Amino acid sequence: MNSNEIDDIKSSSFLSTQFRRRMLSETVVNEYRHHGHSIRVIGSYQSRPDDLMLRLFTIADWLCKMVKSSYKMTLTCWLYNDRKRLPSQRGAKLKPEHLNSGMTVFPSRHIYLWRLQEIEKVLIHELIHALRLDHGWANLVGPVKGPGSGERLKVLWLESWTEAMAVFYYQVFLRYCGVHAKLDETIQRDELQHNAATCGQFLEHFGYRSMRELLDHPGKWKEDTNGWAYYIGRRIIMCSPYFWQMIARKGLGRWTSTMIQRCIRDIDWTAVEDVPIGSESGSSKWILATSTIL
Ligand SMILES: [Zn+2]
Numbered sequence: 001m002n003s004n005e006i007d008d009i010k011s012s013s014f015l016s017t018q019f020r021r022r023m024l025s026e027t028v029v030n031e032y033r034h035h036g037h038s039i040r041v042i043g044s045y046q047s048r049p050d051d052l053m054l055r056l057f058t059i060a061d062w063l064c065k066m067v068k069s070s071y072k073m074t075l076t077c078w079l080y081n082d083r084k085r086l087p088s089q090r091g092a093k094l095k096p097e098h099l100n101s102g103m104t105v106f107p108s109r110h111i112y113l114w115r116l117q118e119i120e121k122v123l124i125h126e127l128i129h130a131l132r133l134d135h136g137w138a139n140l141v142g143p144v145k146g147p148g149s150g151e152r153l154k155v156l157w158l159e160s161w162t163e164a165m166a167v168f169y170y171q172v173f174l175r176y177c178g179v180h181a182k183l184d185e186t187i188q189r190d191e192l193q194h195n196a197a198t199c200g201q202f203l204e205h206f207g208y209r210s211m212r213e214l215l216d217h218p219g220k221w222k223e224d225t226n227g228w229a230y231y232i233g234r235r236i237i238m239c240s241p242y243f244w245q246m247i248a249r250k251g252l253g254r255w256t257s258t259m260i261q262r263c264i265r266d267i268d269w270t271a272v273e274d275v276p277i278g279s280e281s282g283s284s285k286w287i288l289a290t291s292t293i294l
Contacts, residue, residue: 001042005076008105008112014225015114016097023078023114035061037073045079052079056123059173063127067254071131075123077113084117084287086205094223099230099287104129124173125166133165133254134158159226160233161260167191167234168247188244195235196275198287202231204278211273231287237263239271 001009009015009023026043033039034057041049060073084099101115102122109130113119128134171187199211206221208214214221214232221228237243240263246255 001076004108005110008103008108008110012103012112014096014100014103016095019080019082019097019114022080026078032057037061037075039073039075039077041077041079043078043080049079052119055120059120059123060127062173063124063131063169067131067133069131071109073111073127073130074109075111075113077119079116079119080114081116084115086201086287090205091207091220092222094225094227096225098225099227100225102126120173121166121170124169125162128162128165128169134162156226156229157233157237157260157264159229160237161255161263163230163234164237164243167195167238188238192235192238192271195231195238198231199235200276200278201287202227203275209277211275215272235275236267236272239268240264240266241268242266 006024009020012020015023023042028042028044030041030048031038032041032053034054037057037060039053039056041053056075060075063069064071064073084101087094087098101118102111102113102125104111104126111123111126111130113122113126115122168187168191171191175187202221203209203211203214206214208220211232218228242259242265243263246259246263
């Protein structure tokens with residue numbers, strides 16, 4: 001890695017000290033190139049990750065083509081098996097080591113990924129940033145306008161929207177693989193259901209009995225990362241009928257800040273609140289983000 005890249009790793013707030021140290025200590029490097037995109041894999045692996053590299057290149061090509069961008073991806077990845085999980089102590093603060101898996105650095109638009117879990121979906125999330133599909137409302141931060149009148153909580157809607165789109169694009173990629181995005185009711189149903197189960201795990205972790213209680217009194221939620229934006233905010237956006245209408249109309253096209261603001265206004269709060277407490281798999285503390293587990 002060059003000195004800029006080492007600085008990117010050293011200064012990242014998305015990395016725990018332990019991850020950072022591991023990443024900087026690896027020496028084995030493999031490079032892959034395809035259509036002007038480049039991927040560097042750092043660290044040694046039991047088998048050559050050629051199939052995975054091909055899929056990552058295909059995702060980058062597909063997304064760039066869909067949004068008519070000439071962006072050439074520069075990706076550095078470490079394929080760690082560490083899975084995302086809740087802190088072992090109930091109610092403990094969420095930190096980057098529990099759930100963060102990637103970052104995009106500006107102005108270079110260099111993407112870094114370090115967790116194998118869901119690497120394809122995380123790449124799409126980072127590509128949305130790198131392709132500046134979020135441009136125009138990057139500073140959109142606002143309070144939850146929930147059904148209650150309790151504490152007001154700031155949400156980083158940029159991350160919530162990016163995550164909702166990434167989950168949707170990933171399912172489209174898996175199902176249609178290169179075909180134009182279409183509104184698919186099974187994607188909507190499966191992802192909302194899966195997200196509900198994940199939100200339920202967070203509720204249980206922080207000692208809430210319902211989504212309404214969390215939205216009205218968010219004070220028990222503690223984090224040094226964007227867990228709320230990634231999972232709760234994502235659910236709120238995915239419960240906006242307007243979000244799905246726009247997905248159907250625009251597919252993978254560019255969105256404007258007006259559209260995202262309307263998504264946030266037109267929420268179906270009854271759907272947001274439909275969350276089972278605890279996880280589907282009983283004592284599991286793993287954090288999952290899509291209905292397709294890699
Ligand atoms: Zn992000």
